[in-house]
Amino acid sequence: MKIAVLPGDGIGPEVTREAVRVIEALGLPGIEMKEAPVGGAAYKAYGHPLPAETLEIARLSDGILFGAVGDPDCDSLERHLRPEQAILGLRKELTLFANLRPAKVFAGLEGHSALRPEVAGAIDMVIVRELNGDVYFGEKGFRTAANGDREGYDVMSYNESEVRRIAHVGFRTAMGRAKRLCSVDKANVLETSQLWRDVVIEVAREYPEVTLEHMYVDNAAMQLVRAPGKFDVVLTGNLFGDILSDQASMCVGSIGLLASASLGERQTAHGTFGLYEPIHGSAPDIAGQGLANPMATILSAAMLLRHSLGLAAAADRVEAAVARTLADGVLGRDLGGSAGTTEVGDAVLARL
Ligand SMILES: NC(=O)C1=CN([C@@H]2O[C@H](COP(=O)(O)OP(=O)(O)OC[C@H]3O[C@@H](n4cnc5c(N)ncnc54)[C@H](O)[C@@H]3O)[C@@H](O)[C@H]2O)C=CC1
Ligand SMILES: CC(C)CC(=O)C(=O)O
Ligand SMILES: [Mg+2]
Structure with missing residues (x-):
C-alpha cells in the first residue's frame, strides 16, 4: 500500500x-x-x-x-x-x-466556535465540492477593453456530465447520512448555475429518499452562520465550495x-x-x-x-x-x- x-x-x-x-x-x-x-x-x-x-x-x-x-x-x-x-x-x-469536506463540532469545542455554542453544537455536515471544473479551469487572461482599460477575465462553465457525476456523489453521500441534500448555486443570475440546478433535479429522480433543497450561495453563506445545524450534505461547485468550506471551518472552531x-x-x-x-x-x-x-x-x-x-x-x-x-x-x-x-x-x- x-x-x-x-x-x-x-x-x-x-x-x-x-x-x-x-x-x-x-x-x-x-x-x-x-x-x-x-x-x-x-x-x-x-x-x-x-x-x-x-x-x-x-x-x-x-x-x-x-x-x-x-x-x-x-x-x-x-x-x-x-x-x-x-x-x-x-x-x-x-x-x-x-x-468531501466534513465539518462537525468536536465535543467540548462548542465554546470555541465563532458562533454561539448552542448554534455551533448542532453542526454536522459534509460539503461536497466539485473540483475539476468551474471558473478555476475556464479560459482566462488579460485583454484591453474598447476604452483602453486593462481587463481580466475568467470563464465560468460546467457541462452536464461534470454536474451529473458530482451530483451522484452528493446524493450517495446523503444516502449514507440524514438523506438531506442542499444544492448551492447562483441560478438567479448565472447560466452555469441554471444548468447545475437542472441537472441536479434530473439526478434527484434516482434518489427518491433524499430530500433536495436548492439555495442561492449568498443565502447559503448567511444560513451557514444563522442555522448551520440544518445542513446535512451541501452540494456545490468549485468556487462556492471553496469559499463556504473556509466559512464552515470557523463555525466549527478553526480552519x-x-x-x-x-x-x-x-x-x-x-x-x-x-x-x-x-x-x-x-x-x-x-x-x-x-x-x-x-x-x-x-x-x-x-x-x-x-x-x-x-x-x-x-x-x-x-x-x-x-x-x-x-x-x-x-x-x-x-x-x-x-x-x-x-x-x-x-x-x-x-x-x-
Ligand atoms: N490547497 C492548498 O494548498 C491551498 C493553498 N492556499 C495558498 O496558501 C497561501 C496562503 O493563503 P491564505 O489565504 O492566507 O489561506 P491559509 O488557509 O493559508 O491561511 C488563512 C489564515 O488561517 C490561518 N491558518 C491556516 N491554517 C492554519 C492551521 N493549520 N493552524 C492555524 N492557523 C491556520 C493562517 O495563519 C491565516 O491567518 C496562498 O498562497 C494560497 O494560494 C490556500 C488555500 C488552499
Ligand atoms: C489554492 C486553491 C487552488 C484552492 C483552495 O483554496 C482550496 O482548494 O481550498
Ligand atoms: Mg480554499
Whole structure:
C-alpha cells in the first residue's frame, strides 16, 4: 500500500510531518510512504510546481497525503508556474473531481466556535465540492477593453456530465447520512448555475429518499452562520465550495480542524484512489514557528486510511485520538490554547 507524501510550502511540511508520525505510530503492515516535492518548493528546486516525477509518484500511489502549497515569493510568477498550479494540476490530471469536506463540532469545542455554542453544537455536515471544473479551469487572461482599460477575465462553465457525476456523489453521500441534500448555486443570475440546478433535479429522480433543497450561495453563506445545524450534505461547485468550506471551518472552531478527501472513480486493490489534504493553505503568516494546528492534516490522513486503503479501524483510531486530544483541552493558538504543532502531534500519538 503506497502513500505519496507531498508536504509543499509554508506550514505544509510542519503539519504533514505530524500526520506521517501518526500513520507510522499505527504500525500498520505493508505501508510504504514516499515523499516528493510540490509547490513553491518544487519550483525553486526543479523549475516547476508539479514536476513530472512528483505527478508520477502520485499517480502510482494508492493515496496522496498533501500538505499545502503557496509561497509569497512566487506570487508574481507567470500563472502556470505558481505553486497553486500544483494542487489544481493534481486534481485535474488525476480526475479527482469530488472534494468531501466534513465539518462537525468536536465535543467540548462548542465554546470555541465563532458562533454561539448552542448554534455551533448542532453542526454536522459534509460539503461536497466539485473540483475539476468551474471558473478555476475556464479560459482566462488579460485583454484591453474598447476604452483602453486593462481587463481580466475568467470563464465560468460546467457541462452536464461534470454536474451529473458530482451530483451522484452528493446524493450517495446523503444516502449514507440524514438523506438531506442542499444544492448551492447562483441560478438567479448565472447560466452555469441554471444548468447545475437542472441537472441536479434530473439526478434527484434516482434518489427518491433524499430530500433536495436548492439555495442561492449568498443565502447559503448567511444560513451557514444563522442555522448551520440544518445542513446535512451541501452540494456545490468549485468556487462556492471553496469559499463556504473556509466559512464552515470557523463555525466549527478553526480552519486548522477541517480535513478533506478528493476522490475520483478509480479503484485500486485497496479502495478508492484519492488525495487528502487540510482545507487550509500554506499560512505564510505563521510558517516556520511551530504554531500550525496539524489536526486537519491528521484527520485527512484518517480519511486516506478509510477511503483509499480500506483501513476503517485504523481511521477510527486516529479520529478517536484526535477527539480525545481536543476534549482533554490540548489546543493550539488558533483555538485559544498554547500547544504547538509538535505538542498537538505528541498528544494525538499518546492517545492512539
Ligand atoms: N490547497 C492548498 O494548498 C491551498 C493553498 N492556499 C495558498 O496558501 C497561501 C496562503 O493563503 P491564505 O489565504 O492566507 O489561506 P491559509 O488557509 O493559508 O491561511 C488563512 C489564515 O488561517 C490561518 N491558518 C491556516 N491554517 C492554519 C492551521 N493549520 N493552524 C492555524 N492557523 C491556520 C493562517 O495563519 C491565516 O491567518 C496562498 O498562497 C494560497 O494560494 C490556500 C488555500 C488552499
Ligand atoms: C489554492 C486553491 C487552488 C484552492 C483552495 O483554496 C482550496 O482548494 O481550498
Ligand atoms: Mg480554499
